[in-house]
Amino acid sequence: xxxxxxxxxxxxxxxxxxxxxxxxxxxxxxxxxxxxxxxxxxxxxxxxxxxxxxxxxxxxxxxxxxxxxxxxxxxxxxxxxxxxxxxxxxxxxxxxxxxxxxxxxxxxxxxxxxxxxxxxxxxxxxx
Amino acid sequence: xxxxxxxxxxxxxxxxxxxxxxxxxxxxxxxxxxxxxxxxxxxxxxxxxxxxxxxxxxxxxxxxxxxxxxxxxxxxxxxxxxxxxxxxxxxxxxxxxxxxxxxxxxxx
Numbered sequence: 160x161x162x163x164x165x166x167x168x169x170x171x172x173x174x175x176x177x178x179x180x181x182x183x184x185x186x187x188x189x190x191x192x193x194x195x196x197x198x199x200x201x202x203x204x205x206x207x208x209x210x211x212x213x214x215x216x217x218x219x220x221x222x223x224x225x226x227x228x229x230x231x232x233x234x235x236x237x238x239x240x241x242x243x244x245x246x247x248x249x250x251x252x253x254x255x256x257x258x259x260x261x262x263x264x265x266x267x268x269x270x271x272x273x274x275x276x277x278x279x280x281x282x283x284x285x286x
Numbered sequence: 287x288x289x290x291x292x293x294x295x296x297x298x299x300x301x302x303x304x305x306x307x308x309x310x311x312x313x314x315x316x317x318x319x320x321x322x323x324x325x326x327x328x329x330x331x332x333x334x335x336x337x338x339x340x341x342x343x344x345x346x347x348x349x350x351x352x353x354x355x356x357x358x359x360x361x362x363x364x365x366x367x368x369x370x371x372x373x374x375x376x377x378x379x380x381x382x383x384x385x386x387x388x389x390x391x392x393x394x
Contacts, residue, residue: 195353198345202381209392212321286311
């Protein structure tokens, strides 16, 4: 019997091949945090747009500026993925799609659909 | 907050927010605000103003559950966890007071 050796540990998340369900789940968390950071910005823009005609115009100008549009694209992805993955969670709470094949398929769908909607939004924002 | 309570609040707020987004799409289609007066007018409609205030309440509660989960998962020192959770609570309540003011000022 060998003396106590430390157990091997390999926790480099970037080097482990992640299943699509893991990607969808992690993106759900990341998108949630991104949206949390966006909340004060949204309230500020709402306040500005309601403060008067000049505020309304200024809010519009801020939102149409190029860097703001890039930010909006990121937040758009966050909304799409978070809502789609969230609905997937709700359905699973109702025991819909909880099997392995269904779960993998729905994770695939959520990830791809989020990407497609983001691309469409990019077209709308920049073209 | 117990696990089951947090779980229920997270789902309830999510469902309300989904419904509100559909409601908002309908309101924007109906009012189609094209300038400051129309925009302010739309948000002064009591139903729209109330539903929006409820939306932000739901959003802040939903965010509390979610970010709390993130903190509980990754922050190991207990004192740090407590401090961050307390800050989170203060932050979200502050945002709630802010958005309530913004919406009520328009409404009243």
